[in-house]
Amino acid sequence: MSADTSSSAIGEVQGASLYDVDNPAPYIEAPRKRTSKTPRSTRGNFEMAAWLFMRLSGIVLVVLVIGHLLIQLVLDGGVSKIGFAFVAGRWASPFWQVWDLLMLWLAMLHGANGLRTVINDYAERANTRLWLKGLLYTATVFTILLGTLVIFTFDPNIR
């Protein structure tokens, strides 16, 4: 059966078909068919939590990111004022530490969840999915941990 599939294109070009009434082209198995490999149940509230998180974090991020962009790029001299001293001055206040920490976590998780959705929708083979998601989760965890570490252990006197 599988040998027929691989050589069929050549047979067609030469004009002599490999298929006839007794030997039709192989049937493509329906993906939703229940087999022994089908997981029993994939229910749980994770997908609902992820969906809800996307909406809620999106709303919060609008405020956080637009505020961040305004402060960094528009107000008080624009982008030229940004330097080590400016960052050190802001992170001296716990308010901006929390702001940046919240923005880091929400943006990273929001983006990672969005990309997870994209991978689920577009990657066709289970293996591709596994590797792309592995890469995504690694990058997300690395960025979140590194960012959190920097915010909490930031030393303005470093030289």
Added chain:
Amino acid sequence: MATPTLEKVEAESAASPYITVTFRIRRFNPEVSDTAEWQDFQIEIDPKERVLDGLHKIKWDLDGTLTFRRSCAHGICGSDAMRINGKNRLACKTLIKDINPEKPITIEAIKGLTVMKDLVVDMEPFFQAYRDVMPFLVTKGNEPTRERRQSPEDRERFDDTTKCILCAACTSSCPVFWNDGQYFGPAAIVNAHRFIFDSRDEAGEQRLEILNDKDGVWRCRTTFNCTDACPRGIEVTKAIQEVKRALITRRF
């Protein structure tokens, strides 16, 4: 009596309503080849007729091997959903004059389901998802001696989703379904909605739990393809969102 009839016939033959239309049909026959190809048919047809009439003309007069499903031919049985000019429609509800007969009319099988021959697809995965949401009334306790009564308002709540004819035009227009075919699909969710919001039904919670699946309502990306495709004008995307809202509000 005879004269006016004769005149009418003459007038009609003078201004013939028939035009030549090209039907470009995606043919697939597993007994000939494992690949599908396009084939053109030229037919004389009244543009006020339906695409299904054109297909009949081809099958009956030009090529008897053309294979497609149709049953009632009046938009109720839902057998003849197909992709006409790139959009999922019922061949029996699409008039030729409405889809620009000057250009070739492309007709192919609905996407996302295995093609068995020409325009016939394997509907089993579609009906599997339909069966999974338990599309039947579930009640507890003793059966009433009379009918189960319902107020007009309660009936109105799910009126839109009772119109579904299971033609698969929505599910096979959904890009999430196209990917791996694991998503329940709009049609199954619409039919779950019909019972979840029925005041007489008592298994709403069970159905919501089924649709809370990894491949349940949360995979809907609100692309509105299903609403565009529905030949019955059901607001499919709205129904899916209502199921999502019910899942969230009934859990918290």
